Structures are given as structure tokens and as C-alpha cells.
Amino acid sequence: MAYTVSKLTDYSAAALEKAAAECLRACADESAGVGSDAELKTFRDRWVGRKSGMLTQINDLWLKGAPKNAKREAGIRVNELKTRIQELVERARVVHVDSASAAGERVDISLPGVHRPIGAEHPVIKTSREMVAIFQRLGYSVAEGPVVETDYYNFESLNFPPNHPARDTQDTLFIAGQQAKAQRDRLLLRTHTSPVQIRTMEKMRPPIRIVIPGIVHRNDPPDASHSPMFHQIEGLAVDTNITFGDLKGTLDHAMKEFFGSSVKTSFRPSFFPFTEPSAELFISCIICGGSGKRGPDDAPCRPCKKTGWIEILGCGMVDPNVFEFVKDNGYDPKKVSGFAFGMGADRIALLKYGVDDLQLFFQGDVRFLRQFA
Numbered sequence: 001m002a003y004t005v006s007k008l009t010d011y012s013a014a015a016l017e018k019a020a021a022e023c024l025r026a027c028a029d030e031s032a033g034v035g036s037d038a039e040l041k042t043f044r045d046r047w048v049g050r051k052s053g054m055l056t057q058i059n060d061l062w063l064k065g066a067p068k069n070a071k072r073e074a075g076i077r078v079n080e081l082k083t084r085i086q087e088l089v090e091r092a093r094v095v096h097v098d099s100a101s102a103a104g105e106r107v108d109i110s111l112p113g114v115h116r117p118i119g120a121e122h123p124v125i126k127t128s129r130e131m132v133a134i135f136q137r138l139g140y141s142v143a144e145g146p147v148v149e150t151d152y153y154n155f156e157s158l159n160f161p162p163n164h165p166a167r168d169t170q171d172t173l174f175i176a177g178q179q180a181k182a183q184r185d186r187l188l189l190r191t192h193t194s195p196v197q198i199r200t201m202e203k204m205r206p207p208i209r210i211v212i213p214g215i216v217h218r219n220d221p222p223d224a225s226h227s228p229m230f231h232q233i234e235g236l237a238v239d240t241n242i243t244f245g246d247l248k249g250t251l252d253h254a255m256k257e258f259f260g261s262s263v264k265t266s267f268r269p270s271f272f273p274f275t276e277p278s279a280e281l282f283i284s285c286i287i288c289g290g291s292g293k294r295g296p297d298d299a300p301c302r303p304c305k306k307t308g309w310i311e312i313l314g315c316g317m318v319d320p321n322v323f324e325f326v327k328d329n330g331y332d333p334k335k336v337s338g339f340a341f342g343m344g345a346d347r348i349a350l351l352k353y354g355v356d357d358l359q360l361f362f363q364g365d366v367r368f369l370r371q372f373a
């Protein structure tokens with residue numbers, strides 16, 4: 001009869017020893033019977049298969065079933081047994097391979113090798129890296145932060161007070177089961193990279209210049225221009241006497257570096273809780289050159305919706321209320337000022353490469369991705 005793991009009722013050292021010995025003997029006996037590749041596989045699956053292999057069963061029946069006071073001893077025994085069984089399985093494999101090659105199987109060195117393509121950077125990552133590099137050349141350093149964030153960093157310290165309607169614009173994915181915690185400690189998937197502004201200001205005193213690449217999540221169903229996971233690049237500069245002029249000059253330079261020197265920029269008033277004043281930055285459409293029309297028959301330009309301008313990012317001067325949260329680390333809003341900006345790397349990659357469906361970036365189809373390698 002084939003060996004099966006049975007429940008233990010007696011957890012004394014002697015009983016454990018007996019059960020372990022019986023199990024090992026069965027394993028050793030079965031290993032002696034391994035002849036073919038198929039048998040080796042069956043043997044391996046039966047003993048160390050993850051789902052219902054003997055080791056898994058032993059774990060379930062002997063360890064999980066052990067009474068509290070026997071848990072430690074049983075744990076040690078089971079671990080020993082595990083090691084021995086894994087050794088037996090490995091030995092069976094080695095013996096099998098040896099005997100197969102002794103039986104005349106040879107490596108045919110004239111066969112072409114297995115081609116392992118190296119792979120290439122994903123277009124979104126490449127875009128993000130290029131944008132980050134532009135800011136690094138301006139003296140910015142790279143900062144990063146966690147994707148699972150607290151309400152405090154994602155919202156409160158960015159001047160979104162609890163229950164403020166501005167939170168609704170962020171379509172947040174909350175982590176379940178957080179109700180027992182104070183609101184500011186509740187976990188969520190960060191909806192933007194802006195929390196890393198505060199996290200960095202807590203650690204580094206002014207002046208700072210940082211650029212923050214990272215993934216963010218929103219409760220948006222996937223379509224041609226939305227994805228529940230996407231990539232942002234954030235920036236923050238804080239010093240004495242930073243002005244809106246610095247913001248405009250920096251971003252105008254970055255856009256020209258990235259899209260080409262003929263690109264024009266336009267700043268239009270907007271609102272974000274953590275900047276005041278706030279703006280959206282538009283660039284002249286890189287597809288139609290700003291005319292809103294395409295081709296000899298003046299077809300309407302789709303990417304800019306005939307306007308000649310494309311929205312690229314949100315930005316503004318850091319709101320004094322944000323500095324209040326890090327005041328003790330040198331960010332007295334009376335003494336320092338700063339600007340911030342945040343852009344979507346995926347959207348910029350769409351524009352740069354003339355791709356019309358965001359989903360293509362996330363489906364992992366090598367035929368699509370290979371074009372950017």
C-alpha cells in the first residue's frame with residue numbers, strides 16, 4: 001500500500017520520531033523505484049509538490065494540527081524531515097540524470113544554442129528616465145516613496161483636509177479593513193507622487209531640488225487614455241526667493257529638451273490644493289505644430305482636438321499650508337518658497353511615440369514593445 005500522511009494524535013517525542021522514520025522509509029523506498037523521466041516527475045510531485053505533496057500535507061496535518069505546547073518540538077521535527085525528503089528527491093534526480101547519460105545520451109554540441117533575447121527598456125520607463133535625466137542635468141536629485149501610502153501623506157499634509165471635496169478628484173483605491181485606525185493613518189494606494197514631496201521635506205532641509213518618478217493608482221476602468229495603474233514624474237524645488245518665473249523657465253526648458261526646441265509652452269490658471277497659484281502647462285501640439293490641422297487637406301488634428309495645444313502637467317507655487325506641515329525642518333513659509341509640478345509619464349510616452357491606445361503599454365505584447373527597443 002502506498003504511504004499516506006495520517007493525522008497525529010500523540011505528539012510525544014517518541015511518536016514524532018516513529019512517524020518521521022516511517023515517512024522517510026517510504027520516501028526512500030519510492031525513490032529506488034524511479035526509472036523514467038515521467039516516474040521522476042511523479043515521485044517529485046508526490047513528495048514535494050506545492051499543492052498536495054507529502055511535505056505540504058505533513059505541514060497541514062502534523063504542524064498546524066499540533067497542540068500549542070507541542071508546536072515547537074513538532075516544528076523542529078518537521079523541518080528535519082523536510083530537509084531529508086528534499087535530499088532524497090534531489091538524489092533521485094541526480095541518480096536519474098547520471099543513469100540517463102550513462103545510457104548513451106550525449107549533449108549534441110553541433111545544435112544551435114538557445115536564443116535568449118536580452119529584452120529592452122519599456123517605452124514608459126524609458127520616457128520617465130529621459131525626463132528625470134533632464135532634471136538631473138539641472139541639479140535635481142531623484143527621490144522615491146512608497147506606493148502604499150497613508151491618508152496623511154497622500155492627502156492631509158498636501159492640504160486636502162478630511163472630507164474636502166478636492167479628494168473626490170483623486171478616485172482613490174483604499175486598502176480594506178483600516179476603519180479602526182485614525183483617518184490619517186489609514187492606508188491607500190497613492191493616487192499621485194506628490195506625497196514624496198512631504199516625505200522628502202521631512203528628511204532634507206531646504207534648499208532642495210528633487211524629481212520623483214513612480215507608479216500611482218486610481219480607481220479608473222482601463223480604456224484608451226486611462227489605466228488603474230500609471231506612472232508620474234513629480235518635481236519640487238524649495239529655496240529662498242523661488243518665484244513663478246523660476247517655475248516657468250524650468251518647465252519651458254524641460255519641455256524643449258524633451259520634445260524639441262521648437263515647442264512652445266503656455267501656462268493656464270488651474271487649481272490644486274497643494275499649490276497656490278496653480279497652473280496647467282500646455283505645449284504646442286507636437287503632431288500638427290500648433291495649427292490644429294493635419295495633412296494637405298487640413299484634417300482636424302486629433303491629439304490636440306484641433307486646438308493646437310496639449311495639456312502636459314499640473315504645477316504651481318507650493319502652498320504655505322503645505323510648508324506648515326514641515327515647518328520644523330526649516331520650511332518656514334515666511335522664509336522659503338518653492339514650486340512643484342507633476343506629469344503623467346504614460347501620457348507623455350503616448351505623445352512621444354504617437355501611440356493611440358494606452359492599454360498597449362500594459363498588455364505585454366512583445367510585437368508592440370519590440371518597436372521601441
Ligand code: DAH
Pocket residue numbers: 191192193194234235272274275313314315316339340341342343
Ligand atoms: N498630483 C497632481 C495629480 O496627480 C499633479 C500635480 C499638480 C503635481 C500640481 C504637482 C503640482 O506637484 O504642483 O493630479
